[in-house]
Each structure stands twice: as structure tokens, then as C-alpha cells.
Amino acid sequence: MVPFLALVRKDLKLFFSDRRSVVVGILVPIVLASFFGYLFGGQRGDAETSKVSVLMIDQDGSDISHDLMAQLAGDRMLNVKPSTLDAAREAVRKGKATAAIVVPKDFGRNAGRALFTDANKPDLSLLYDPSHSMELGLVKGILSGAVMQSVSKEMFNGSSGREMLDESLARVENSPELSPEDRKALRDVLSGARELNERRAGTGQGALSGGLTIPFQTRDEAITSGGNVAYNGYAHSFGGMGIQFILFMGLDVGITLLMLRRTGLWQRLRAAPLSRTTLLGSRTVSASLTAGFILAVLFTFARLVFGVRILGSFPGFVLVCAAFSLMTAAFGLMIAALGETVEATRGYSVMATLVLVMLGGSWVPTFVFPKWLQKLTVVVPTRWAMDGLDAMTWRGLGFSAALAPIAVLLLFTLLFGAIAVMRFRWRTDG
Amino acid sequence: MLEVNGLTKNYGKLVAVDGVSFRADSGATIGLLGPNGAGKTTTVSIIAGLLSPDSGEVLIEGRQVKSDTDPVKLKIGLVPQDMALYDQLSARDNLTFFAALYSLSGAKATQAIDGALQLVELSDRAADKVATFSGGMKRRLNLAAALLHDPQILLLDEPTVGVDPQSRNAIFDNLEALKKRGKTLVYTTHYMEEAERLCDRIVIIDHGKVIADDTLQGLHKLLPVANVLAIELDRVSGFDPRPMLSLPEVKSAGLVAGTLRVGVHDLVGAAPGVLRWLSDNGHSYHHVSSEQPDLETVFLTLTGRSLRDA
Numbered sequence: 001m002v003p004f005l006a007l008v009r010k011d012l013k014l015f016f017s018d019r020r021s022v023v024v025g026i027l028v029p030i031v032l033a034s035f036f037g038y039l040f041g042g043q044r045g046d047a048e049t050s051k052v053s054v055l056m057i058d059q060d061g062s063d064i065s066h067d068l069m070a071q072l073a074g075d076r077m078l079n080v081k082p083s084t085l086d087a088a089r090e091a092v093r094k095g096k097a098t099a100a101i102v103v104p105k106d107f108g109r110n111a112g113r114a115l116f117t118d119a120n121k122p123d124l125s126l127l128y129d130p131s132h133s134m135e136l137g138l139v140k141g142i143l144s145g146a147v148m149q150s151v152s153k154e155m156f157n158g159s160s161g162r163e164m165l166d167e168s169l170a171r172v173e174n175s176p177e178l179s180p181e182d183r184k185a186l187r188d189v190l191s192g193a194r195e196l197n198e199r200r201a202g203t204g205q206g207a208l209s210g211g212l213t214i215p216f217q218t219r220d221e222a223i224t225s226g227g228n229v230a231y232n233g234y235a236h237s238f239g240g241m242g243i244q245f246i247l248f249m250g251l252d253v254g255i256t257l258l259m260l261r262r263t264g265l266w267q268r269l270r271a272a273p274l275s276r277t278t279l280l281g282s283r284t285v286s287a288s289l290t291a292g293f294i295l296a297v298l299f300t301f302a303r304l305v306f307g308v309r310i311l312g313s314f315p316g317f318v319l320v321c322a323a324f325s326l327m328t329a330a331f332g333l334m335i336a337a338l339g340e341t342v343e344a345t346r347g348y349s350v351m352a353t354l355v356l357v358m359l360g361g362s363w364v365p366t367f368v369f370p371k372w373l374q375k376l377t378v379v380v381p382t383r384w385a386m387d388g389l390d391a392m393t394w395r396g397l398g399f400s401a402a403l404a405p406i407a408v409l410l411l412f413t414l415l416f417g418a419i420a421v422m423r424f425r426w427r428t429d430g
Numbered sequence: 431m432l433e434v435n436g437l438t439k440n441y442g443k444l445v446a447v448d449g450v451s452f453r454a455d456s457g458a459t460i461g462l463l464g465p466n467g468a469g470k471t472t473t474v475s476i477i478a479g480l481l482s483p484d485s486g487e488v489l490i491e492g493r494q495v496k497s498d499t500d501p502v503k504l505k506i507g508l509v510p511q512d513m514a515l516y517d518q519l520s521a522r523d524n525l526t527f528f529a530a531l532y533s534l535s536g537a538k539a540t541q542a543i544d545g546a547l548q549l550v551e552l553s554d555r556a557a558d559k560v561a562t563f564s565g566g567m568k569r570r571l572n573l574a575a576a577l578l579h580d581p582q583i584l585l586l587d588e589p590t591v592g593v594d595p596q597s598r599n600a601i602f603d604n605l606e607a608l609k610k611r612g613k614t615l616v617y618t619t620h621y622m623e624e625a626e627r628l629c630d631r632i633v634i635i636d637h638g639k640v641i642a643d644d645t646l647q648g649l650h651k652l653l654p655v656a657n658v659l660a661i662e663l664d665r666v667s668g669f670d671p672r673p674m675l676s677l678p679e680v681k682s683a684g685l686v687a688g689t690l691r692v693g694v695h696d697l698v699g700a701a702p703g704v705l706r707w708l709s710d711n712g713h714s715y716h717h718v719s720s721e722q723p724d725l726e727t728v729f730l731t732l733t734g735r736s737l738r739d740a
Contacts (some may be wrong), residue, residue, distance in 0.1 A: 006530030010516070017518040220622065264512030271478045271508040272531040273499045 003274055004282050011286030023244065026297050032300065033241035034364070037234030037306065051076075052135045054093060055083035055100040057104030064108030069149040091402055092127050099139045100127040110165035111151045113171075143366055156197055157244075165194045234306035239389035240362030242298045243324065243382055246291045247353045250328035253287045253288050254349065256344050261425075277427060284329040284417070291325035306350035312392040316402030321422055324410035330416035335425040361386045381412040431456040432477070432583055433615050439472050439638075446472045447483070447619035448638035451642030454583070454631075456599035459605075459615040463622065465727065465735075469638035470618035471511060474587045477616070478508045489646060490583065504532065506582035511588045511618075518563040520551055521571055523580060524560060525735055539578075544576055550604055566597020573604060583614045590624065602627060623726035625728050635646045641732050645709035653681075657697040657726055661690040669713060677701040684730045690715075693727055 016022060047167045056072065058065045075081040083091065088100035102125035108120035124147065155161040172178065172186045260266045269279065302308035310317045339345030356365065359373075360382025366374055377383040388405030391397040436464060439447040447469045454460040457733040457734040462470045477488050479495045487494055493500050515524050525546060526579055529539040547553045550570035560568060573589060586605070591596045605628060619625055625632050626646060632650075634642040663669060671683040671690060679700035682693035694700035697720050708715060729735070 002535050003531050006527050008521075010527045013515060013523070014518055106593030114465075264510030264543075265516070267475070267478070267480055267510040267512070268508060268514040268528065269531065270480050271503065271506065272528075273501065273503040274531060275499050359670045 003272070004278050004285075007278065007282035008289070011143060011283065012289060015286075015290050017371070018400065025121060025160045025249065026294060029238075029241040029294075029298055029302055030394050031244040033234065033238040033302070035237075036241065037232075037237035040233045040237060040364075051079040052099070052132075052139060053097045054080045055088040055097045055102060056080055057083055057085050057088050057102045059085075059105050060103045060107040062106075062108030064111065064150050065103045066147055067153065068103065071150060072142065073270055077138060078142060089127060095129055095131070097131050097134050097385060098132045101125070101139075101398065102127065108151070108154065108160065111147065112155055113168060115151055115155060119231065128151040140386075149213075150180050156193060162197055165197065167191055169194070169375070188249075201372050203253045228284075232306065232308055234302050235308045235394035236365065237387075237389060238298050238302040239386060240357075240360075242295050243360060243389075244353075244357045244362045244384050246294055246325065247382065247429065249291060249294065249351050250287060250332035251335060251353050252330030253283065253329065254339065255342060255346055257333070257336035258339045259344055261336075262342075266426050268381060270426070275408060276424070277420070280333055280421065283333060284326065285315065286323040287323070287329035291328050292321060295321045296326070308393060309391055309395030313399035314392075314398075315399070316399040317376065317389070317392035320385065320392055320402050322394065323406045323413070324385040324388075326383070326413045327409045327416065330413045331381075332421060332423070333420035334416040337420040337425070356380060356382045359383065381409055384408040431458075431491060432616065433487075433489040433492075434473070434477065435487050435489070437476055437479065437488070439469075439483050439632065441475065447476070449486070450635065450640050451486075452633045452640065454614050454616055456582070457493075457609070457612045459609055459617060459629045461614065461625035461632040462618040463620065463625045463632050463729070464618075464622055464635035468635045470620075470635055471587055473635070473640075474508075474616065474618055478506060478585055479503060495538055497575065504579060506581045507576035507579065507584045509543055509576045509589050510582065511573055511584045511591060513568050514575065515560045515568060515571060518559065520557050520559055521547065521563075522556040524571065525575060527577045529578040531637075534578060538701050542578045543582070546577045547631060548693045549577065549607060550574045558726075564597070564601065566593045569593050569597060569601060569671050570604065573601065575606075581613075583616065584608065586615060586617045586619070588618055589622070590619070598624075622729070626725055632725065634680055634681070634725075634732065636729075636733050642728070646725070650723065653723050653728060653731055656695050656723070657693070657696060658721045658723050659677070659690075659692040659697070659701060660719045660721050661692065661704075661708070661715050662688070663690055663708075664714040664716055666690075674704070674707060677703055679708055682723060682727065682731045684735065686730070688725055691727065691730065693723060693731065 009222070033375075052074065054068055058069060068084065069080065083097075083100065085102060088102075091097040092100050101329070104123060104125070106303065107122045107124065110120065114121045126136070126140070126141070126143075155164060167185065172183055178186070211256055267328070299308065299310075335345060335349045339349070345377065357378045360366075361375045362382060366377055366383060368379065376390045384405040388409070389403055391401040391405070395401075435451050437447050437450040440447070450469065450473050462473060464470050465736065472481065479498075481690065490502050490505050492503050511592050516527070520528070522543060525543040526539060529535070529542055533591055534542055534630065543556075544553070547556055548575055552571055552574065553565060555563070555567065559719075560571065563571065569589060569592075573586075576584060589605075590601055591599070602624070609615065609628075613653050616626070617624070617628060629646070631643070631645055632649060633640055641653065644652070666685060666688050669685065669690070671692075674683040674692065677700075678693055679694050681695065682691075684691055692700075692704055694704070699720075701720075705715075705718070
């Protein structure tokens with residue numbers, strides 16, 4: 001046991017003796033996690049959300065188009081500015097605006113007509129930046145509601161609305177396609193609207209000043225660990241960055257071991273009466289302890305600065321961290337076992353680590369992946385680590401939710417460890 | 431104490447060690463002398479258990495090392511050619527770690543570490559990081575690390591590589607002190623002076639084979655020459671000494687560190703003929719001296735090449 005403990009103690013001593021490296025190794029994930037946490041909802045709703053930039057080209061100049069502009073400009077999700085068609089096209093092409101809405105001539109009149117009858121619906125052109133296709137849906141949704149409200153308001157309030165009602169009534173009366181019953185029903189609706197419009201206009205009141213609006217509003221509720229606990233985006237980002245940097249530390253363990261095999265130190269270690277279990281096992285333990293230390297520092301920082309809390313099972317959180325740390329150490333040993341030269345190994349293992357990090361959801365959550373890729377990530381250990389940390393932090397799930405990630409991570413530890421033991425070249429001649 | 435029998439080691443088509451055999455009795459110092467790439471380090475690595483031979487065996491007190499944790503390994507201390515120290519740790523921390531590898535802890539470890547530091551005269555620098563040490567000090571600490579578990583056999587693989595003469599002398603003093611304590615030393619080097627100074631018996635290896643194994647006196651008896659003419663030529667480049675062997679008085683001829691060394695039996699009788707041959711063949715010289723033959727001459731005689739140039 002004395003040699004085993006000495007080997008572990010020596011590794012930890014060497015790790016902590018390079019203070020600059022320790023500080024950088026902890027500071028970099030903290031900075032990146034803080035940044036990503038801020039980007040992905042870490043602001044907890046109290047910071048200004050970045051608005052979607054939209055340009056509006058009003059070729060109509062009607063009351064409806066003016067009202068539409070005012071409504072869109074008042075939306076908290078959009079930043080709307082008037083523009084010309086050429087300027088808007090150029091701005092979208094250059095990425096300076098996400099979308100441009102072109103309100104064509106006679107849009108108001110034609111939209112009013114189309115509200116109650118099957119008159120041709122006018123086009124509303126939308127120019128958009130294809131790299132922002134997700135925001136396009138948002139703009140379309142807001143635009144639909146605003147157009148409906150502006151057109152209906154004008155129909156029931158404005159002078160052009162009265163004209164359009166008269167025109168619509170005339171069209172209803174003259175339409176040969178309508179049955180007498182349908183004609184009567186439409187005549188009643190339009191006459192009622194005109195009567196209401198005229199009566200309100202006579203009294204100087206703005207009847208139905210809001211126009212037709214979407215007849216519901218959503219009430220959003222984030223389902224987290226408890227009713228009073230808001231989602232904290234930093235919880236995910238600190239877990240993700242922790243996983244990424246600890247994997248890189250594991251990679252470093254492997255590379256260091258490969259380099260060690262070229263040195264006199266390896267000869268001295270091999271000349272001593274030490275078993276292979278002692279040599280590889282001590283390395284696993286020291287790397288796991290280092291990984292655990294890094295995770296502890298990261299989450300302590302996240303707790304103190306960003307209020308990230310372990311809302312689920314604390315033992316579950318500790319065990320997920322421990323299982324991931326062990327998996328990382330075994331991953332490092334496997335790299336050392338499979339690596340031929342330091343240079344080549346560094347290249348392909350960095351690539352493998354980045355793929356593991358990316359597929360594990362450390363950078364962006366896995367739900368944004370295509371379905372097939374989401375299924376594929378089940379075989380990626382980092383995905384389980386990420387799920388386990390999410391479950392134990394902001395999701396606030398119980399210990400049972402940690403069991404599957406812990407079990408899978410330990411299985412990967414065994415797999416990587418077995419490959420490392422089987423393929424490790426003990427003799428210096430390879 | 432140590433028996434090496436018919437060791438062979440191949441790396442593909444390259445035969446690194448070819449049937450090497452020798453023995454080192456208790457308290458003896460054996461020098462493995464040979465040029466770079468002769469197979470010395472491979473031989474030492476096999477003895478230390480770092481490499482497995484393709485054939486042959488190593489017996490330590492009559493026993494083979496059978497596993498990584500075989501207690502027989504406690505009888506061996508290895509001083510690798512490459513520095514085997516952690517620069518970021520202090521000298522004492524390094525030795526504490528290496529002592530622990532042999533299950534030494536507490537007072538026993540402290541005693542062993544203090545003794546080793548004292549032997550290599552680094553007690554006053556025990557608390558300093560190895561990174562602050564000179565090359566010579568590192569070499570001495572490298573030696574100390576192999577002594578902690580008090581091994582009976584010490585394998586020293588070119589322990590003076592890259593050190594200044596003063597540090598080399600310090601290491602020699604350390605090794606002579608160990609000799610006096612009755613340790614068995616196996617010392618690899620390509621410096622003949624080191625082998626001559628330290629070793630009771632010298633095993634000359636070339637191209638993986640043992641070409642001579644004897645005491646210094648015994649090796650000298652192998653020589654066909656009693657004297658060496660050392661001639662410093664004005665121009666060394668392009669000079670080929672082999673044609674000189676056609677002279678009846680000349681038994682060996684070679685360039686060693688830029689000096690032409692000619693082995694002869696009768697110095698007075700042979701010198702005029704040698705110098706005349708040089709003049710006749712257009713080779714001028716500016717200094718001539720005579721020397722007693724040394725290991726360099728032995729190697730030259732046995733292989734036709736210089737140790738350093740081989």
C-alpha cells in the first residue's frame with residue numbers, strides 16, 4: 001500500500017506544484033461556462049433579451065399599414081425600423097437585419113376585403129436571412145397576430161373600414177355563388193359591423209379599438225425542481241464545461257504516461273517491485289481525485305457567483321461526479337495504451353475528446369440535435385454524465401435519476417480500463 | 431551474485447544483444463565498455479527487468495526475476511542513463527517517493543534518504559527543487575535515488591553522461607565509496623578512462639557481442655603491442671591509417687580524437703619507419719609522443735575501430 005499511496009501522492013503533488021497550470025485549468029472552464037451560461041438562459045429573464053432585427057417597407061401607406069408598423073414596433077421581441085426595398089434587401093443579405101417585411105400597395109384595402117369574403121388575399125413579402133431561419137417562425141407568428149388586429153380594427157373603426165364594409169356588402173349581394181341562407185347570414189354580420197362602426201363614430205368613441213386579437217394568451221411555467229426555483233442556465237454550462245475540461249485532463253494523463261514511457265523515470269518505476277495494477281491503479285486514482293477537485297471548484301464557484309444549486313440528490317451528484325472522474329481516468333489510460341507516438345496520439349485523441357464533448361451536449365443541449373443523432377448519443381459517455389449532472393442540479397431529481405448515469409459511466413470505466421490493461425505496452429521496447 | 435548467460439535480443443532484423451554472458455561476483459565492479467549502440471543499455475535493461483530477452487537468462491543470487499513484484503528485484507538498484515527525477519519536486523521529496531516504491535516509510539525512509547544525500551553530498555540542498563540543480567548535482571541525485579533500498583547490485587547506465595569533469599570526479603568518489611561498502615557495480619560506459627579507474631573486470635561489447643572479458647591487466651596481455659606512438663597530424667581529414675598496417679613494425683593504427691595512434695612493440699626501432707612512411711605519403715605532423723597502451727588501444731586492436739568513432 002505504501003508504493004500505491006506514494007504514487008497517488010506524487011501525482012497530486014506534481015499537479016498542484018504547477019500553480020499556473022492549475023489556475024488556468026480552472027479559470028478557463030469558469031470563464032467559458034459563465035459565458036455559455038449567460039448565452040443560454042443564464043440571465044434568468046431579468047436582462048434585456050436580444051431583439052430580432054426587422055425592417056419594414058411600407059409601399060401601401062394606408063391606415064392599416066401604419067397601424068401594423070406601430071404594432072410590430074411595440075413588440076418586445078422585435079426591433080423594427082422602416083426601410084426601402086433595396087436597402088432592406090442589402091441589409092438582410094449582409095446579415096445586418098434578420099428579416100424585412102414588404103407591405104405592398106393596396107395591402108390594407110385587399111386585406112380588408114379578404115377578411116369577410118373569399119376575395120384574393122394580398123401577398124405580404126418576407127425577406128429573411130437563411131442563417132436565422134429559427135427566428136423567421138417567431139417573426140411570422142408576431143406578424144400574423146399584428147395583421148389580424150390591424151385589419152380588423154380598421155374594419156370596425158376607420159373610414160376605410162366603412163368603405164370596405166360597403167364594398168363587401170355589395171359583393172355579398174351580387175355573388176351568384178352564395179346560397180340565400182349564406183347571403184343573409186353574411187349580410188347580417190356585415191350590416192351589424194357597419195351599424196356598430198357608424199354608431200361609435202357618431203358618439204366619438206373608438207369602438208373595438210383593439211380590433212380582433214388572438215383569443216388566448218399563454219402562461220409559461222418552467223418545470224424545474226420546485227415552483228419557486230427558476231431555471232439557472234449556468235447549471236448546465238458549468239456541468240458542460242467541467243466535463244469538457246476534465247476530459248482534456250484525462251487526455252493529458254494519457255499523453256503524460258506516453259511521454260513517461262520514454263524517460264528514465266519509467267525505467268526506475270519498472271525496475272521497482274511494483275505490480276501493473278499498482279502503476280495503473282494509482283494513476284487512475286490520482287486522475288480521478290484531480291478531476292473531482294476540478295468539478296468541486298467549478299460548482300463551488302457556480303454556487304457562490306451564479307447561485308447554481310444542487311437541487312436534486314447531493315449524494316447522487318457526488319457519485320455522478322465520481323463515476324465521471326473514474327471514466328475520464330480510464331479514458332486517459334486507454335489513450336496511453338493505444339497511442340503509438342505522443343504526436344500522433346495527441347492529434348487523434350484531441351479530436352476524439354472534442355467529438356465526445358460535442359455529442360455529449362456539453363456545448364449545446366442534445367435536444368437541438370437531429371433525432372437520429374440524439375439516439376446515437378446514448379452510446380456517448382459524456383451524454384450520460386451531462387444528463388446525470390443536469391438531473392442532480394437544476395432538474396432537482398432524486399437519487400434514482402442518478403443511478404442510470406452512474407451505472408453507464410462505470411461500465412465505460414470498466415471498458416476503457418480493460419482496453420488499457422490489455423493493450424498497455426509495459427516493456428520499453430514495445 | 432549476478433550471472434548473465436547467453437542473452438539475445440533482436441529488434442526486427444537488428445540484433446541488439448547477441449549471446450552476451452558475464453558474471454559479477456559480490457563486491458566486484460564490472461565495466462561494460464563499448465561504443466554507442468553496442469548493446470550495453472539493452473543488456474542492463476534486461477538485467478533490470480525492463481526488457482525480456484529473446485533467449486538467455488539473468489540470475490541474481492541464482493534466481494531469475496519471475497514477476498513484476500518479485501522480491502529479487504529488491505537486490506537491484508538502477509541508475510538509468512536518462513535523468514529519472516521529478517524537476518518540480520525537491521530532492522528530499524524525490525527520494526521520499528522513490529523510497530516508498532520499495533515500501534520504505536517513516537524512520538527507515540528518513541534514515542535511508544539522509545544516508546543517500548550524505549553520500550552524494552547533497553544534504554544541504556535537500557529542500558531545493560531539482561529544477562534548480564546543475565547537471566552534475568542531478569546526476570548525483572539520480573545515483574542517490576537508486577541506493578535508498580540498499581541494493582546489493584547497482585546497475586549504472588552511463589551515469590556520467592553530460593557532466594563536467596569536477597562532477598564526474600564527485601560521482602567516481604561516490605562509486606568508490608560504494609565499492610568499499612561491498613556493493614556489486616555493473617557500470618556501462620564508452621569512456622575508457624572511467625572503466626580503467628573503476629572496474630575490476632571489463633567486458634568489451636561491440637555490435638551486441640562480447641569481444642573481451644577480463645581484468646585490465648588481462649586485457650593488456652591481449653595486446654600485440656607494448657607501446658603506442660601518438661602522432662598529431664597537420665591534416666586529419668581524409669587520412670586513412672589502414673595502409674600503415676603493411677609496415678612490419680606496426681601492429682595497430684587508428685585515429686582517436688584526431689590523433690594518430692600507432693601500436694608497436696619496439697618504440698625506438700619502429701618510430702623512424704612510421705614517421706618516414708608519413709613523410710613519403712605526404713602527411714606532415716607537428717607533435718609525436720609515446721604512451722603506454724590503454725583500453726582504447728585494446729578496443730582498436732580488437733575491432734580495428736576507435737571506441738569514440740565506432
